Each structure stands twice: as C-alpha cells, then as structure tokens.
Amino acid sequence: MKEIRWHARAGQGAKTASQLYAAALLQAGKSVQAFPEYGPERRGAPMRAYTRFDERPIRRHDAVAMPDAVVVLEPSLLRDVDVEDGLREGGLVLVNAEGSANGYLAVPAERLAAGLGSRFVNLVMVGALAAALGEPSLEELQSAAAALLGAKVDPHALAAALAAGWEHVWRG
Amino acid sequence: MKEIRWHARAGQGAKTASQLYAAALLQAGKSVQAFPEYGPERRGAPMRAYTRFDERPIRRHDAVAMPDAVVVLEPSLLRDVDVEDGLREGGLVLVNAEGSANGYLAVPAERLAAGLGSRFVNLVMVGALAAALGEPSLEELQSAAAALLGAKVDPHALAAALAAGWEHVWRG
Amino acid sequence: MASVRTARLLTGSEAVANAMRQIDPDVVPIYPITPQTPIIERFTRFVADGETSTEIVNVESEHSAMSAAVGSALAGARTMTATSSQGLALMVEVIYIAAGMRAPIVMAVGNRALSAPINIHGDHSDGYLARDSGAIQLFAENAQEAYDLMVMAPRIAEHPDVLLPVLVGQDGFTITHSAEPVELLPDEAVRAFVGEYRIPAPLLDLSAPRSQGMFAMPDYYFELRHQIAAAMERAREVIEEVAAEYEELSGRRLSALEEYRLEDAERALVCMGSTAGTVKDVVDELRAEGERVGLLEVRSFRPLPIERIRAACSGCSEVAVLDRADTPGGVGALHAECAAILCGSRARVRGHVYGLGGRDLSPAEIRAVFAGAAPRYVGLRSAS
Amino acid sequence: MASVRTARLLTGSEAVANAMRQIDPDVVPIYPITPQTPIIERFTRFVADGETSTEIVNVESEHSAMSAAVGSALAGARTMTATSSQGLALMVEVIYIAAGMRAPIVMAVGNRALSAPINIHGDHSDGYLARDSGAIQLFAENAQEAYDLMVMAPRIAEHPDVLLPVLVGQDGFTITHSAEPVELLPDEAVRAFVGEYRIPAPLLDLSAPRSQGMFAMPDYYFELRHQIAAAMERAREVIEEVAAEYEELSGRRLSALEEYRLEDAERALVCMGSTAGTVKDVVDELRAEGERVGLLEVRSFRPLPIERIRAACSGCSEVAVLDRADTPGGVGALHAECAAILCGSRARVRGHVYGLGGRDLSPAEIRAVFAGAAPRYVGLRSAS
Amino acid sequence: MSRLKTLVANERGTPPLAGGHALCQGCGIPVVVRTVLDSIATPKVVVGATGCLEVATTRFPGTAWNVPWMHVAFENAAAVASGIEAAYRALARRGALPQDDPITFVVFAGDGGTYDIGLQALSGALERGHRFLFVCYDNQAYMNTGIQRSGATPLGASTTTTPAGLESLGKMQRRKDMTAIAAAHRIPFVGQAAASHWYDLSRKVEQAVAAGGPAFLNVLSDCPLGWGHEPKLFKSVLDLAVETRLWPLYEVVDGSYRITYLPKRRVPVTEWLALQARFTHLQRPDAEKIVAEIQRRVDEDWDRLLRRASSDAAATEVS
C-alpha cells in the first residue's frame, strides 16, 4: 500500500487532488481511498487530504500516519506546518515552489498554471506526483479528470494542467 | 394490611377522601398509603382512589387488587362500574345512597351534607367508613382533616361532615 | 422508611417540592409534564407565598428548560428543574451537554413511559434514554427516599470531584402521586447540609473571562469527554460519603445499592424504584417459607455500583434482573450490565422486562420470577 | 467491497445519495448537519436536475424532519431522511414515536460524536442514544456497504412483519467523506428490488378513516409497545432474507453479522463500522503470525443477532468488545450485551471504549487489544 | 343554503368529531372543532397536538374521530402536517393517491402547542408554504396538565405555575400576540376568532381554506375548569372577551389587516375579569396597578389594530 498526504490551504483544491489521483489509480485497476481532514477553520486555513492505494482491496480506515509521499500545494505552509511529520524513510516531498525548497522536489506549479492561463495549481501538482511515483499514467489521469470534473470545466484545460506538472517532473 | 377502594367521578373528592383517611390513620400510628387512579377522562368521568394501612411499614407499591372495603361516593356509578370487582370475601361496600343500595351499606351522604349546608359528601363517606371499620376515631379524623384541609376550609364544617357520616353508621 | 410518628402524609411530588423549598435554589426553570407537574406546581406555590426566593423561569419547552439550567448553573447559581418522559426525551441533547460542560444541575424526574402510544404512567424508559449522557441517575423506592435523595443530590452534583447533573427519579404516579408518610428534616438542617453553591469557573466572574462550550477536534474531544467517566468513578465514593453524612443527620442510609436479605441468598432479584418495596415483602414471605432469596435494589443507576453488585451476588447461583424499560432487538440495560458484571461468577443471570407504561407487577408475578417460572416479559398479555 | 474494475470513486455520502436517487422516495424531509450534509446536498442536486421526482421538505429542525417523516410515511408515501449527532439527539423523541406508530422511514446517519464539547467527527454515540427506540440500526463498514444497506433498507423497513424505521449508519468523515470504489447497481434493478411502497393503514385512505397515535393507559400500553420488540424479532430473519435476495442481485452479502476468520479462533474482537476494515487487516497479519484470532463484525446493532453472536463465539476463550461510544458510570452497550449473550459460555468478555470524537484507532492499538494489553479506553491520552 | 344549514349538513351521518368524548362538561374546545370542521365541505384529514382535545378523544381502543386523524407529539403538529401534505402532493403528482377527492388538512393545537412548544414547527411550515389550516384553540393555559401558564396566559392570571399567593399576583408578563406573529409570516390568511362567534369563525374557515396556502386561525376557547367559571357561562365569558376588545375579531389577508367585528361600546376589562376565579386575587388592593395595566394594554393594542386596519384599508382602496 502507498499513502500520500496533501497539504494546502482550505479552498486550494487538496481534496479534489486527493480524489483525482485516487480516481485515476482506480481506473488503472488499483484499490484506492481518498479523504480530507477538516477543522473548523475556513478558507485560507491549513488543511490536509490523503490518498491511499494498493494492489489489494483497501479495507483499513485508520489515519495515514506514515505517508510515502507528501505534496505541498501552498509553499507558505512550510513556515507553519511540519510537512515531513511521519514521512517514511526515503519518502518523497513535492512542493509547489520555484527552484528548490528546503531540498524538497520543487514544482513551479503556480507559474505553470498561470502559463496555461488556468488556476489549476492542484492539478499541476497531481501530474507532478504521478510522474514522480511513476503511476498512474498521464492518460489515466487525464481521463479520470475529465470524468470527475469535466462537467464543470473544459477537459482540455484539465488535461493541460496535469500534463504540465507531469512533464515538469518527467523531464526532470 | 387493609385496603380500601374509593369510587367516584373525577372532581368529587375521592383522592382527598383516600388521603384524609390515610392521614388520620397515620396520626393513629398506622403505616399508610393513598393514591388515585387517573385516566385521560375529565371532570365527571368515573375514577378510583385507594387507601392502604397496616401496623407494619407499608413497602409494597403494587395495585390494590383485592380491597377489604369499597366506598362509592357517587351512586350513579353502580350502573356502569363493577364496584365489587376483586372485593375480598366478607368485604364491605359503602354507597352514598338513600335507603338500601343493592344490599350494600347505604349512607345518605348527599342528604347529610346538604343538611349541614355543605358539599362534603366525600367527608361524610370518610366518617362513615371509619365508623364501619372501627378505625380511626372520629377525633383523629377531625384533627387530620383540620391539618390537611383546614387552611382552605373552616375546620368546623369539616368536622361536622365527618361526624355526620360517622354517626350515621355508628348509630346503625 | 419514615418513622410513622413524626411523619407527614405527602406524595412523592410534595416531598420533593419540600426538599426544593428547603434547599432554596437560585434558579428553577420549569415546564409542565405529567407526572412531574405536581412538583413544580407545589414548588411555585412556595415561591408565590414567599417561602423561597427562587427565580422561576417559565420556559416554553423542556429543551429550553435544560438549556436555561445549563446557563444558570454555570453562571454561578444553584439550579434545579424537573421533568418526565417526552420532556426528558426532548431535552436529552442538552443533558449530554450539561454533563460535558460539568453543570451540577439537580433534576427531579417523575419517570414515565415514552410515546408512542402516548402514556402518562410510570416506567424507566425516560431515564434509560439518558443512560449514556453522563448524568448521575438515582432512583427512589418511595416518597421518603425521593425526598432524601433530593436533599443529597446537590451535595453529590456540586462535589468538586463530580460536577455532573443529578437526576432524582421516582416512579410516575406510583410515587409521584402516592401519599405516604414522609419525615422532613428541619429547614435549617437542610440548608446547612447542602451549604453554599460553589463551582470552579462561574461565567459571571468577570475577573477571569472564560469561554465555555468549546469546539473540540479529534485531538481533544476524547480527553475532554473522558472527564465525565472519571467524575462518575469518583461519584461512586462521593455518593457513599454523602449518604453517610446524611445518615448522621436523618438516621436514614441511602446507599447506591441496598442489599436486602442477600447474605446467604441463592437466588437474587435486581431492580430499581418503587417495585423494590413490593419485592421486599415477597422476599420476606419466601424467606418465611424457607427460600434463600434476596433483593438487590439499585438506587444509583448511574454510576452503577459495579464492584458492589459483583460482591453482593458472589454467593448467588441465580440472578434475575428486572428492567422497567424495553430494549427492542437488544438486551435490557440493567440485565446486560449486570451480566457483564457477573460474567465469570457462578451466577446464571436472567433478564425480565416488566411494568411498561404503568403496568402493575403483582407479588404473584414476583414469586414467579424468583421461581424461574416467569416469561421474559412479565405481565404482558399474550395469546400464547 | 467493490470490484475495482466497474466501480466508481464515491464517498459514502455520495454512494448513499445515489441509492436514494435510485429508490426515488416520495418525500424526503431534510435538515443539514455535518457530516451527513453531503448526502442531502447531493440528493437535492439530483432532484433539482430532475433525476428524481421526490418532494423535498426543507424543515427548520431535525425534530421536525422526523415529525414530517412520520406524517409522510404513515400518510402513505415512501419517506427517507438523514441526520447526525445533535440532529439525532434532537429528534430522538420522535424516533421512538415513529417506531411505536410503525412508520417504515429510512434514515441515513452519518454517525458523529455528541456535544459537549461540540465535535463533528465520527463515533457511535448518536446511534447508541437511540438503542432502545425501536428503530433498526445497521452500520456500514465502508462506502460500498453504506450504499448496499441503503438499498436494502426500504425492503427491511417496509416488510409487513417489520414496519419499523431503519437507520443506516456510516462513520462520520471516515466513511461519509472518504472516497472509495463503489459499485452501483443499475437504476432499474434498484427500483425493481425495492418495489412499491405499501403500508397496512395509510392515513390518506379516506375509505377507512383511522385514528393514529393514540393515548394508551396501563391497560394497553405494554401490549401496543410490545409490537416493536416482536417486529424486531422478525426483523432478524427479514434482514437475512433481504440480504440473500440482495446477494443474488449484487453478488454482495450483507448479513447482520460478519464472521471474519472466526472458525477456529481462540480470541475474537467485536466491533461495528469502519473500524472493522482496519481490524480485518490486523487479523490477517496476526493469522500470518500464527495467532488464532478473528473478528465479529456487527452490522445490525438493532436487532442484535443474539443467537448468531452466541454461536460465533462458542469456541472462543477471549472476546474483546469495542464500543465506539462511552457509557459513563455504566458498562458499554455492545460490551454489556455481548457479555449477557455469552454469559455461561467459556469466553471471558472484555470491553473497550475507543475512537470517541474521531479519535483514530491504529493497527498497533488493535494488536494491543488482541493481546489483552490495551487499557479500557484505547487511544485516550492519559498522564498515568 | 344558509351557513348554519351547511354546517348541519356537513356534520350529518358520521360527524368528524363525535359526541361521547371525554372532555370536561362545558369545555369550549369541541365547539371550535365542530364549527371548523363542519365549515369545510371537502374530505378532511386532521392532525392533533397533545393536549386536552387529543387526550380526551383517543383513548385506545376508542376514538371520537370519524375522519382520518393523527397525533405524534405535543410540539410537532405543524411538522407532521407538513409531512402529510407533502406526501399528498407527491402521491398526487404520481397519480398514486388512494382516491381522487381533494383533501383539506386541518391541524388542531392548544395555545401551548402553538404559542410555545409548537411555535417553531408552525413557523417553519408557514415559511415553507404547506397548504393546511392550523387552528389554535386558545384556552390561555396548559389545561391538559392542570392549568399551567403558557405564552397565551394573560397578564395577572393565576395558574398553577404562576399562582397568586402572598407574594404573587399571578402571571407577570403580557401574553404573546400569536395572531400578529403568524401574520408577520405573510401567509395568505390569518384570522382571530372566538368559539362564541360561530358565524365569524365559520366564515373565516371558509376563507382560510380558499386562500391557497397556509392559513392560521387563533380561536379563543374557554376552559371552565382553568378559568374558574360555571360551564354555562361559556358564551358570556367569551362574548365579554370580545366586547372588552381584549380579544378583537379580525383577519389579515395577504398581509392586510381587517377588523371583522366592531364592539359597540367600551366595556372595561374588569367585567371580564370578574367572571373568572383565576382573576379573583386582582380584587386585592395591591393588584390595582395590574388591573390598570391590563386595561392600558388592551386599549393600546386595540388602537394599534385600528391603525393598521385603517391604513391597510386606505392602501387597498388606492391600489
């Protein structure tokens, strides 16, 4: 089983990211689980979400204590939040940031999204994560995004954002 | 233990009678219990009350199923209600009525009360019951009535009503 | 049981209203419901006549009665109220909250059946509904005990180690409306016994403004709510301490558990409330007939005197537990909890449900229970 | 558990909202409360888009939600609603009434802790509050089961021998807000499975005017209320009948009780809801380590499958029962009832309280429970 | 057919509420119930809140009701009716009603079940616009449980929870103006009526049912037991409430006030008070102020009502 933790501010789409990533993996034949962690704090406050996936059916419902990867959608969180908390040995930390960020894998998602004229920083990071972990494929991501969000948003915009993140990491 | 059942219409003072009788016995050193049996029906509907007394402390709280005596404050009830229901062998039935009533012990309480210019048919019947059962004494009854009801009603009127019933039976 | 000589004839309601008069609480929110109504009626008459100086709050529903009580008790005022049945059901949300906020409210309960169908008579369904709430629940056997427990209640509720609501239950009609000999303590003795009202963090203390009734996330909820369970544990001892002190004052000992002729009993019956009195008579009869039977009268349903129940039944081979409330599709509360307590002992534990909605329990039926000859639902009219 | 290939990613709330869409109930009174709100939100969106023709009643409180549901269900319309926590507490009075009036209402519950302190996360306190009410209570392990039970629920509720409200519980957030693979049945299959709504005495049948919700004195209350307990007994069988039929349709068997690797188990753990999934993983691990352990997952809390629990644990020497709700001053509900059921068997029954207000239960803690090394309150932060 | 003939005709055969119920001798409630239900020609379905009416008509296994009748609890009659009405609409839409007749839904609740514990459910139902007629039989106290004060209990009344006593002159708050509160909900029809004025009441029922939305009627109903008067004074005591202007008869149609009965002369409230034992203590010298206050408020409220009615009438004329 693999476990991902997503950090963001409420309203930045971490829940969507966690679900989209799970939905794509589900299409890819994995068993998955995605859930957010809410508090009473409102838009702007730090929050978390999680994705779990495995070859075998996932039955457990305990908290994700030791994630295999951490994705930080909002760089300012690095100030207040210990994003490495519980991270497994050798675990991956992906941060939406320019250049390098505390030695974490930086993805300039803000800029990449802006470059596409979109707000989908979260999707860029999902693409980046998939590339970093090697699964699911970009196509699976894109088709899952179309199914999950396509009713409200142009699927091409979704696909582009995912691709931008994916390629950024893939190309290294 | 002795058990009394009182029959009346709601509003005719059966509850007061059951309590007054108990209060007097309490003064006389008995252990006592008095309780009414209510339904959703209103003033005018048939209802019952009970008095229990004993030399030993009364602890039981079950229903009175087999009374030693039954007092009927309202003669018209004889039409609708089986006042003898559960009555113990040799048990006494006292009815507010002129002359004789189905062979029960009749006490013309209505008339006796009216003769005193009072409405205390129930007290007349309490006096009658005490005389019939031989306890408590008229004095105990009267002093209990003064304590229980004296704040609202002239104790002399109470005493007179009790005496009227008591004497009617006593004199036979 | 009152000594008959000095006792007055009072119903359970009147007895409790007198206890309230003597305690003279600061605030009493009230809402009528049969069969507790005579309590608040008698009590407001005391107020109207200037016999207490209580602030009556005539609320518009029981939910508001308990809500006002929480506000008042935590503001810093001794607060009591009363309810029954649907009233308790309507306010139960706030009873849990009162416990969680540690509001030492004392509430008289005229225990009554729950709808549907609507019924105004006695059973313990309403009390059972609140059995997880964190409120202490005491059940009186008769009018005297209702009075005694009501006088003890503020001392238990307000004890610094407890600080929980206390519900003093008496069976609807069977106690609330039955006149029995009741001995009242002198007014001053009661005032002295209950003492001043003190809580650790009164809201009206402006020198230390506090926020009360907080929002707790999973990081703290378990710990905050656990205060109640811990306070309940302590309440077991506090109840006995208060009972001992009350015995000195009154000569009457109201322990959380009364063991009646249980010393060498082979068969025991467990029950609460007014039924216990009837059972005592039956036990005496059976003892006279040579049967080794006894009664375990649970006076404190919450906290349940677990260790004492275990000890009391250690010698028994059969224990019949009587629930005056039903648990459709499950196991009766007192039955199940006694079973859990006695699990591993040599006792066979049986459960019976009886007396719902004021159904009478006769001595003959109690004998059948002792004899193991009673059906699970005692007193139910069945075609079979 | 859904087969991953054909499943969609849905939260428990979405899964249940889809079940409701497919059932297309006549009337759905709603009132928001976390964590069930996503259910009614998703469902009203279906209505707004014309995907069902349900009459939504946007009531002003949960008390009214259940009251409107009783009126509607007994008028003759298939009726569903949803709630959580304080909402369930506020309406609990009317849940008892719904059961007594035999109203087959189906209610989704996003189980959540009760105040105070206020907390929006999962535990079973709200369901426990209604454990005597006469409502059937089913607990789902995951989103798929929440869907499945919701589809089964009308069949159980409306069965002529049952006619009781059915509460379909799913753990707040852990299921309501977790997206998992869920396989939906075809819409028509669900419609056909649940069939038409039929009750014996619809109020709107003018040809036979009836009075419903009567006043009952002690002469009839016990008998009238006993209908519920009798219907619960029958519900035990009905649940299995419906489960069998549902299995034919879906390939998934949702029995009142799931025995997981219990065949030759020496030590068993009993629990409900989402925790069961985690426990299964731990059982597999321990089995792999050679330990003879198993799980008893209770899916039907009411009616509790008493005989089956007894049978399932017959071989065990240790049974640890996990209550996700506290009973301060008493014995946990599932613990006590299992103890009563297993009393006399060779099993030692232990009780634990865990997970209040969303507190996580980790595999390590579950191992400790199996090992007999866990404290009574598992997961509680304590100084000692 | 005259209105009275219509009422008689509507009750013939199986009257909606039959005699042989267990309400007190001389209770005003059945007069209200009969007049209301007899004024409705369609089939009726009745919902009741806990209270004297419910308790005294439906002791299992007997019932005094010949129409479909439902009771769930004390505080939720309007919510129950909402559910029934929603079911009716849902089933009608699906063509699944047991029969085609249009049904009128009527709720009966006492003042306790309307002003106090039932207010919220009522208010919600009014806001949602369910089509039913909610009738409050207002006997000014919780009578079923033995005469406790309610939000409808008038200033100065002695009840068992506001007893007159050595240090008390009865209830110390004015009554809630429930009719005005209902009117503030801006539903199609709100009316205030009295059991003593059958014609006015019957006419209002007819309007209410025709209004095409939620309607509320507040009907003063006497309780000989709780008010402390002989049953036979039923009409006198209610008439005086109307004549003293203590209980004005009026209606609010689509938000506009209209007085439906104008008392001839100013009768002092003392005449009304004097008939009832619950006000006996107001004859104490220390109660003079209270009596004056009661009169002052009656006058003030009446003046405001006149003002509303006349400005609304003027507006209607203009538009």
Add this chain to the structure above:
Amino acid sequence: MSRLKTLVANERGTPPLAGGHALCQGCGIPVVVRTVLDSIATPKVVVGATGCLEVATTRFPGTAWNVPWMHVAFENAAAVASGIEAAYRALARRGALPQDDPITFVVFAGDGGTYDIGLQALSGALERGHRFLFVCYDNQAYMNTGIQRSGATPLGASTTTTPAGLESLGKMQRRKDMTAIAAAHRIPFVGQAAASHWYDLSRKVEQAVAAGGPAFLNVLSDCPLGWGHEPKLFKSVLDLAVETRLWPLYEVVDGSYRITYLPKRRVPVTEWLALQARFTHLQRPDAEKIVAEIQRRVDEDWDRLLRRASSDAAATEVS
C-alpha cells in the same frame, strides 16, 4: 466623544473579540460582532449559537473571546441566555454576585439559529421578558455547514439544499420576515440593521441596551463564500441590499415602527442580484418571472413598512 471614538475606546486593551479567529477572509460576521460589542460600555457576557462565528472562534484549547462567552447548542442560545440572566438576577437579589458591575447580556446567532431552529427559544425568552440583546447576524443561509437554505434565504437563491438545476430555480419561498416576527412580540426594542451601516447599527445597539427589556437586532451580514462574491465587495453588496429596499433599516420601539434610513432613489433589485453567484441562474430566461416576483415583493413590503411607519408616527404625534 464621537461615537467612533467611543467604539475605539471600548475595544482598546483586550477587545471582546480578538483577531486571529478562523472565520473566512472577508467574512461580515466579525464586523457585526465588533460594532455591537464596542457600542456597549458595560461589561458584557456573550452567548453564542452554533454557527460559523462559534466554530471559528473557539477551537479548544484556543479562544478568540476576551469576554465571558458561552455556547451550548445550535437551537437554544436564547434559552441559555435566559438562564444566565435569571441567575444574574437571583444572585444580585441575594447580593451574591462575584462583582457589582452591571452586565449586559448579548446573544449572537446566525439566521439559522434565529429564524429556524432557534426561533422557539427566542420567542419564549422574549415573552418572558429577559433582559438581553439578541443579535441575529443574518447571512441568509446555514453557512457553517456549507450554504444550505434557511428561513432567511431569499426567494430565488441557489443554496446546496435548494440548488439551481435543470428543473430548479433555487429556493421557491420568500424569506421569513424575522424582524416583523420579533416586533410582533411587542418587546421594547426591535431593530433591523446591516453590517455596512456601522453608525446606524451602533446607535440601535445603544437604544436596545437602554430599552430595559429584551431587545432584538437583525443585522444583515455578508458571506462572500455563500453569496458568491469577492470579499472586497463586502460594503457594496450590503449597501445595495439597503438601497434596493430589500433590506430596509428601521426600528420598532415599543411597538411603533420608524424607518431609520431612507434610500434616495429606487434601485432595482437586479443590481443586487447581479453581484452574487447564488443568483446567476436568475439570468436564465425562464427565471424572469422570479425576478419580477422578487421586485414585486420588495416593493410591496416597502410600501407596507412605509404605511406602518407613517401611521405610527401620526399616532405618536397625536398622543
């Protein structure tokens, strides 16, 4: 001292509600709370109903409140305040208060906790005459649970329980007029205000506290999340509610209506609707009727308000 200086002075040191709370960026609620509490010179004790304000200010173990504050549940804030106020009076009478300062009791509840689930407790408290100021911050929906319709939600608004959809144009009922309902209780002071009009609000608070009995303030407060507008439009969107006459500013003192702000010109409601995403669907052609209906009701209500105010003013002049 100018009113503003007074507010500043009252907040100095430890402000009743401190910054560092977790309400959304640009939420109107804290503006209401600060203006209300800063307008009160005495010590204050605050009671809160469940809702955004409560949840976002009191996550254990932190609190944003520097004054004594209590929350019990969603539906019972007025009842809790009744108990606290009764305790205050009881303790004062016995000379047992911790200190002598007179205390002002203020309740904050959202529209859900006021119009809907909290209405009954509020109504009861008003009838009993407890001395507190009940402030409804009316953001026209249940925001804390994610924007569900309440009795305060206006006609046509899309919420998550009245979503606009293929077959839905949002909420199909008009909003409850809670201010009028409170006014019908005939308490000493009722006011309608808006978070955007601080001076008017502050003045009303002062009057309310001085009124010597229960007082009710209904304050329109925006929710950028639920209304769907940028936070910075806070004042514009509220101003427009007032200018369109959709949310008139007025007060009812001892039963008499007085308008406290007269909009200059008739601004069509469409201007207000256009600012908010919750009304976007009203631009659909099939929604024209709804928009017209909204305007019609605004006009009708405004006319009625004017009428009440002018006839009450005339009466006051006469008397």
Add this chain to the structure above:
Amino acid sequence: MAGLRPWEELPIGGAVEPDPALRPRTGGWRTGLRPQVDLDGCVNCLLCWVYCPDSAIRVVDGAFAGFDLDLCKGCEICAAVCPAETIAMVADDG
C-alpha cells in the same frame, strides 16, 4: 384486566377505526341536572346545536329534535344560549 385483548390481536401501530360502542357514555357524567325543552317555544335557530360541546342536540331534517341524553353532560350551555329561552335544566332523575 379481564376482557382486554392480548398484544397479538392489536392493530398495527395502535391505529384504530372508529367504533361508537367503545366511546364512553358520557350521559353518566351529568351531576344532577339535564336539559329539557319546551318545543312550543323553539324557533329552530339551532344555536343550541352549534354550541353544544357534546354533540348532544339531535337535528332531524334540519330541525331541532331533542337531546341525546346518552351524550349530554349537563353543562347548561344550550339553556344559556337558547334565544327563545325554551330550554330549562331540570332534575336528572335517571
């Protein structure tokens, strides 16, 4: 509780159809007086019918037709409201 039905025989949810035989004969509640009419004086206004709380006024073919003494509780309202003053309360001797 002899004669009462066992639980198995009760209607579901306690819903009952009306059965006049199960209604109390409230005529027995009268406490001394019963109404008596002098039909000669009756103007058939039916106000007695309107205001009788116990449905104890018989109307046949739209006309006043006497009292149902099985129901009449003797409240005297009919006598009080009769504009023709043609109802009197008399001793209730059976």
Add this chain to the structure above:
Amino acid sequence: MAGLRPWEELPIGGAVEPDPALRPRTGGWRTGLRPQVDLDGCVNCLLCWVYCPDSAIRVVDGAFAGFDLDLCKGCEICAAVCPAETIAMVADDG
C-alpha cells in the same frame, strides 16, 4: 498528537481562559496580496478599522497606525472602504 495534553490536565468542562498564543496566526491565510497605506492620504476616519473583519487595523491614540499583518487575511475590504483611497493591495512578498 505529540505535545497535546492528557485528559487529567484539561480544564474542567473544557472552559478556557483566553491565551493569545493559542490563536491561529491568520496572516498566513493571505493569498497573494496585502494592504499597504499611503499615510499622507489618510484622513483618520477609521472606517478601515470599523470594517476590518480581522481586527488587523492598528489604532494608536485614536489614529490609524498601520496593519497587523499577523492577523490580516488580505480581504481588501479596508482598501475598498477607505474614502481617501489611500490603501492599496500589493504583492505579499513576506
């Protein structure tokens, strides 16, 4: 949940006294912009203070005295209401 207190150490009933240290530093919630004032233009009307939802306007001796960026969530209301138009939203680079 390291660093969280055990149940024995929590205040009774969860009643807490205010502790500013436990309040979230909501300045972090800003999403790109922060307010900046041109003090020259400020007329000290304090409308920004009145309407700031986050108590992030400092007032010293009755006069506007800048922003508390630890609290300011960047809602732009102050900029919108300032009658002197002397508050601007600028990039939040710190």
